[in-house]
Amino acid sequence: MSDPTELTLAEARDAVAAKKISSRELTSAFLKAMEAARPLNAYITETPDRALEMAAASDERIAKGQSRPLEGLPLAIKDLFCTKGVRTTAGSHILHNFVPPYESTVSQNLWNAGAVMLGKTNLDEFAMGSSNETSFFGPVISPWRSKNSNAKLVPGGSSGGSAAATSAGMCLASTATDTGGSIRQPAALTGTVGLKPTYGRCSRWGIVAFASSLDQAGPITRTVRDAAIMLKAMAGVDPKDSTSVDTAVPDYEAGLETGVKGLRIGIPSEYRVDGAPLEIDDLWTRAVGWLKSQGAEIVDISLPHTKYALATYYIVAPAEASSNLARYDGVRYGHRAAGTEDLIDLYEKSRAEGFGAEVRRRILIGTYVLSAGYYDAYYLRAQKVRALIARDFSRAFQACDVLLTPATPGPAFGVGDKTADPVAMYLNDVFTVTVNLAGLPGLSVPAGLTAAGLPLGLQLIGKAFDEATVLRAGRAIELAANFSAKPTAWWRAA
Amino acid sequence: MSVDKDTVRRIAKLARLALEEDRIEPMVEELNGILAWVEQLKEVDVEGVAPMTSVVEQRLKMRDDIVTEGDNAKALMANAPQGQDHFFVVPKVVE
Amino acid sequence: MNSTDSRYIQGSTGPWEIVIGLEVHCQVLSKAKLFSGASTEFGADPNAQVSFIDAAMPGMLPVINKFCVEQAVRTGLGLKAQINLISVFDRKNYFYPDLPAGYQISQYKSPIVGEGEVLIDLPGGETARIGIERLHLEQDAGKSLHDQHPDHSYVDLNRSGIALMEIVSRPDMRSSEEAAAYLKKLRAIVRYLGTCDGNMDEGSMRADVNVSVRKPGAPLGTRCEIKNVNSVRFVAQAIEFEARRQVDVLESGGAIKQETRLFDSRTGETRSMRSKEEAHDYRYFPDPDLLPLVLEQAWVDRIATSLPELPDEKKSRFVAMGLSAYDALVLVAEKEAADYFEAMLKEGAEPKAAANWLNNEYFGRLNKSGLSIVNGPVPAASNATIVNMVGENIISGKIAKDVLDIVWAEGGEPRSLVESRGLKQVTDASAIERAVDNVIAANPDKVAAAKAKPQLAGWFVGQVMKATGGKANPTVVNAIVKNRLGLPE
Ligand SMILES: [Mg+2]
Numbered sequence A: 001m002s003d004p005t006e007l008t009l010a011e012a013r014d015a016v017a018a019k020k021i022s023s024r025e026l027t028s029a030f031l032k033a034m035e036a037a038r039p040l041n042a043y044i045t046e047t048p049d050r051a052l053e054m055a056a057a058s059d060e061r062i063a064k065g066q067s068r069p070l071e072g073l074p075l076a077i078k079d080l081f082c083t084k085g086v087r088t089t090a091g092s093h094i095l096h097n098f099v100p101p102y103e104s105t106v107s108q109n110l111w112n113a114g115a116v117m118l119g120k121t122n123l124d125e126f127a128m129g130s131s132n133e134t135s136f137f138g139p140v141i142s143p144w145r146s147k148n149s150n151a152k153l154v155p156g157g158s159s160g161g162s163a164a165a166t167s168a169g170m171c172l173a174s175t176a177t178d179t180g181g182s183i184r185q186p187a188a189l190t191g192t193v194g195l196k197p198t199y200g201r202c203s204r205w206g207i208v209a210f211a212s213s214l215d216q217a218g219p220i221t222r223t224v225r226d227a228a229i230m231l232k233a234m235a236g237v238d239p240k241d242s243t244s245v246d247t248a249v250p251d252y253e254a255g256l257e258t259g260v261k262g263l264r265i266g267i268p269s270e271y272r273v274d275g276a277p278l279e280i281d282d283l284w285t286r287a288v289g290w291l292k293s294q295g296a297e298i299v300d301i302s303l304p305h306t307k308y309a310l311a312t313y314y315i316v317a318p319a320e321a322s323s324n325l326a327r328y329d330g331v332r333y334g335h336r337a338a339g340t341e342d343l344i345d346l347y348e349k350s351r352a353e354g355f356g357a358e359v360r361r362r363i364l365i366g367t368y369v370l371s372a373g374y375y376d377a378y379y380l381r382a383q384k385v386r387a388l389i390a391r392d393f394s395r396a397f398q399a400c401d402v403l404l405t406p407a408t409p410g411p412a413f414g415v416g417d418k419t420a421d422p423v424a425m426y427l428n429d430v431f432t433v434t435v436n437l438a439g440l441p442g443l444s445v446p447a448g449l450t451a452a453g454l455p456l457g458l459q460l461i462g463k464a465f466d467e468a469t470v471l472r473a474g475r476a477i478e479l480a481a482n483f484s485a486k487p488t489a490w491w492r493a494a
Numbered sequence B: 001m002s003v004d005k006d007t008v009r010r011i012a013k014l015a016r017l018a019l020e021e022d023r024i025e026p027m028v029e030e031l032n033g034i035l036a037w038v039e040q041l042k043e044v045d046v047e048g049v050a051p052m053t054s055v056v057e058q059r060l061k062m063r064d065d066i067v068t069e070g071d072n073a074k075a076l077m078a079n080a081p082q083g084q085d086h087f088f089v090v091p092k093v094v095e
Numbered sequence C: 001m002n003s004t005d006s007r008y009i010q011g012s013t014g015p016w017e018i019v020i021g022l023e024v025h026c027q028v029l030s031k032a033k034l035f036s037g038a039s040t041e042f043g044a045d046p047n048a049q050v051s052f053i054d055a056a057m058p059g060m061l062p063v064i065n066k067f068c069v070e071q072a073v074r075t076g077l078g079l080k081a082q083i084n085l086i087s088v089f090d091r092k093n094y095f096y097p098d099l100p101a102g103y104q105i106s107q108y109k110s111p112i113v114g115e116g117e118v119l120i121d122l123p124g125g126e127t128a129r130i131g132i133e134r135l136h137l138e139q140d141a142g143k144s145l146h147d148q149h150p151d152h153s154y155v156d157l158n159r160s161g162i163a164l165m166e167i168v169s170r171p172d173m174r175s176s177e178e179a180a181a182y183l184k185k186l187r188a189i190v191r192y193l194g195t196c197d198g199n200m201d202e203g204s205m206r207a208d209v210n211v212s213v214r215k216p217g218a219p220l221g222t223r224c225e226i227k228n229v230n231s232v233r234f235v236a237q238a239i240e241f242e243a244r245r246q247v248d249v250l251e252s253g254g255a256i257k258q259e260t261r262l263f264d265s266r267t268g269e270t271r272s273m274r275s276k277e278e279a280h281d282y283r284y285f286p287d288p289d290l291l292p293l294v295l296e297q298a299w300v301d302r303i304a305t306s307l308p309e310l311p312d313e314k315k316s317r318f319v320a321m322g323l324s325a326y327d328a329l330v331l332v333a334e335k336e337a338a339d340y341f342e343a344m345l346k347e348g349a350e351p352k353a354a355a356n357w358l359n360n361e362y363f364g365r366l367n368k369s370g371l372s373i374v375n376g377p378v379p380a381a382s383n384a385t386i387v388n389m390v391g392e393n394i395i396s397g398k399i400a401k402d403v404l405d406i407v408w409a410e411g412g413e414p415r416s417l418v419e420s421r422g423l424k425q426v427t428d429a430s431a432i433e434r435a436v437d438n439v440i441a442a443n444p445d446k447v448a449a450a451k452a453k454p455q456l457a458g459w460f461v462g463q464v465m466k467a468t469g470g471k472a473n474p475t476v477v478n479a480i481v482k483n484r485l486g487l488p489e
C-alpha cells in the first residue's frame, strides 16, 4: 500500500475491514506523520502510547470479526473535548495542567465506535479566535502556502489544529467545535470539509464551554463522505445534556449520492458583500451553475438581518463566555497564581495570568453587556435581533431546502496580519456566524483555489436536523468542483 | 455608549481580572472599538420581538430523583492546586 | 387591634414601626441534588457527595431533578400561590469559594411560583395574612470553614447544588412575634406537605430577615438584610436588636445604610458583613444550558389533588368537632401532634376529651422529659384507651393520671392494667353508702356545720374518695353525701 496517511476515512475503513492494512500499521503511519509535522504545531498533546494500545485492541476485534463502524481508525481530538486521563487544556494557560477524570460524550461515542485517539489538537484559547493565534501553546501554522511564498499562513480558527492535522495527513479525520464558525472557517482555509451540525445534535457534555447557546461539536474531514461517517458516530441524544435533542440520527452516508435533482437551492443576496475578493464571488456563481446543471432549482432568497449577525454574536457569545469562564478561579483545578495576599488577589491574579489577551477582552465585554444598566441595551436587544435572524431563516426555508453561500470572506491570511484589530479578525466569521445564532446545520466544502493557490470553501446551510440534505448537496458540490489540491509537505523538508 | 477608565476598572473587578494600571487605557480603547461596532444593533426595530431563549424547540429534560454518584472526592481533589483532608484550601476569608 | 402597643418601639422622638420581610430557604427533601445525581444526605465526609457538575468541572452540564420541580409546585399549592407554567432558570454571577461555577443557578425574572399567602396565628386568637411574593428553585452553595486554620479557609462542596426553595414574603410583618409566627407556620406547612423537613439545626431551613423602621404612616425606610438566621428564637432576637439599632441610628441623626448583616447568636447582636461590603452586580441572565421549564396544567392539577390537609383546614375541622380554637391551634402546630390526636380519635376517643387530655396531661409530661410527640413512650392507642375509660366511668380523672404514669414508666395496655391493679372505679352504691356512713359517724361536728353551710359537703366527698383510694365514682359519692346530710340535690 502507498502512503496510508493519504487515505480518506472511508478508504481507510474499507482497507482495514478488508485486512489490507492493520490498525497498528495505519496508526503508526499517522504517528510518524505527526512527528514530521510538528513545525505546524497542530497538536498540543500527542498520545502515541494510547493510540497504539487502542489500535492493538482494534486489531484483535477485527480478527474476531467484532468490528465497529470506526474500528481502528486514528482520529485527532480538539483539545476542548475532555478526555479521561489525558490533559485537556482548551488552549489556555489556566488549564495547562488539567487532567479530566471523565470523557466527553462525543469522544466516548467515537471510542465506542472503535476509533483510535492520536492526540489533542491545538486551538484558539477557549475556542475564541478565527486564526488559531490565541493559543497558550503557540499558533498553528497552516500546511498551505501561497505560490512562490514561504510566508506562514494561519489555518483559521478556532479549530485550526484539527483543520491543519486533517489537511496535512496527521489524522484521518478530527473532531472540532463551532461557536461562530470555528469548524467551517478553518476547514475552508485548509481545503477540508467542516460540518457544524444542528444545535442539540451532538452532546456538549464534557466539552469545555465557550458560549453554551452557540457551541456545537462536529467533524473536520477530507471528504463529504467522511463527514457523514463521522457525524453518524458523534451524534445522538445525551441524557446528560439538557439541550441535546432526542431525534433519530439517520445513516448520512447512505443518502449521500442521491444528487440534487429537484432540490431547491436558496441564494441569499445579503451574502454578497462589498470588498470581498472577486474570486469568492466567482466561485459562488460557478457553484450555482454546477447545481443547476445537476437539476437543482435555484431560488433567490433574502435574509434581511444578516448584516447584524456578527454584532449580535459579539454580544451574546462574550456574555455567555464571561459566565462560563468564571469557574476558572484557581481554587479546584488549573492555574493558581503564586504569592497572593488574599482570596480576591488570588482570583484576580490567577485569572489575569491564566487567560490570554483575547479571552480577557471577551470576558470584559461580556461582563459589561450583562452588568446593571446595560443588560437591556445590549444583551436583551441582541437576543431579540437573534430571534429575527432565526426568523429570516425559517421564512427562507419555506421557499428552499438548502442555502448556498461562501464559507469565508477570503482565503487564509498571514500569521500576525489581523491580530492588532479585533473587529477585522471578527469579520472572518461574517458568513458562518448566522448559522450558529439560528442553531442550524452548516457545511463548508472546498470548492476551488485562489490564483495564489489557496483553498476556498463554499457553505451549505440546512434546516434544523436536516444534515442529510446539507451533506447530499455538499457531495454534489464536491463532485462538480473535483477539488484535489493538497498542500506541499514543505514541513518535511524543513 | 462607551466605557471610561472607571468603568473598565469596575468590570475588571466584577470579572475578577487583575488589570495593570497601564493596561486600562488601551483596554478602554479596545472595548470602545468593539462597542462602537456593535452599536449598529440600535438600528434594528425590535418592537414586540420576544428575545430568543433557546434555538432548540424542545421541552426541558428532567431526571428522576436517583443518586447516581458515589464518593468522588479523590478524583475531585486530583487537580486541586491546594487541598487538605479532601477540603479545597483558599486564603482565609473574613466574613 | 389590642396588641398595638407591642407593635411599636418607643424612641426618644416617639413610636417607630418595624417592617419585616423574610426570605426563607427550604431544602427540598430529595435524595439527589437539583442538577446532579450526587446525594443530599446530611453529615457526609468533606467533598464526598460532590459530582463533577457540583464542582463545576470544565464541560459539565446541569439536568434538572423532576422531583424537586414537583416539590416546588406542591409547596406553591400549599401556599395557595400562583403556579407559573413557564419559568426560567437564570445565572446569578458572583465569585466565592463555595460557589464553584462562579454563578448560582436560580430563578430571577420568571420563578416557578408567584403570589400566595400564609395565615399566621397571633396571641389572643387573631390571625393575620402575610403575603408571599414568590417561590423559586435554586442551588445551594457549598460551605467554607473559616476557623480550622489561621491563614486558610477550607471549602466543602457537599451542600453545593442541593435544591432549595426560596420563599420570599411581602414586608407584611410588624413585630418579631409576627415574624416568629410566620416562620413557625411556614415550617408547619412545608412539613405537612413533606417537601422540606424544616430542620433549622441542620440548615435545611434558613431565614434571611429584612428589617427596616419608620414613623407610623411614613414611607418604607431603608432595609438591612440579616443573613442565615437559623432558629425561630434567633429571628426574633435579631429583629429586636436590629430595629432598636436602626432607631438609635436615625434618632441620633444618622442614616441607615442598605447592607447585609450577620447575626451573632452568642451576643444577640447584628454586625455588618465584611465579605458583602462590595456592591454586587449579579449580571443575571437566562442559563443557556437549560431550556425554559414548561409545566402542564394537568400535571399541576394531579399534584393539587394529592395535597394533604394543611394546618388551617385541619384547625377548622378540629374546631368543628368541638375543640376550642386554642386547643386546635396547639394540636395543628406540629403535624405529628395532629397525627397523634387523630390516631386517638380513630381509637374512639371523644375529640374534646382527647384534646384536653393531650394538652393538659400528655404534652406537659413530654415537655418536662424533653421528649417530642414522636419519641414519647405512650402510644396514641393507650392514651385513647385512658380517655375512653374516663368517659365510660371505669376510672376517674384522677386515676386516669395514675394510669398514664404507669403506662409512661412501665408500658402495658391500660384496660388490663386497670383490671389487674384493681383501679376500677367503684359505682356500687352500697359500698359507697357504707363509706359515707363511716365518715359521717366519725365526724359529728362537721355534720352539724355542713347542715348550716352546704358547701362543706365537698369535704365529705373528699374524705370518701380518700377512704376508697380514689376509686369511688365522685358523682355517686356526691349524691349520697347530700342525701345522707339531708341537703338538696
Ligand atoms: Mg435572596
Ligand SMILES: [Zn+2]
Pocket (backbone or CB within 6 Å): C025, C138, C166
Ligand atoms: Zn436564595
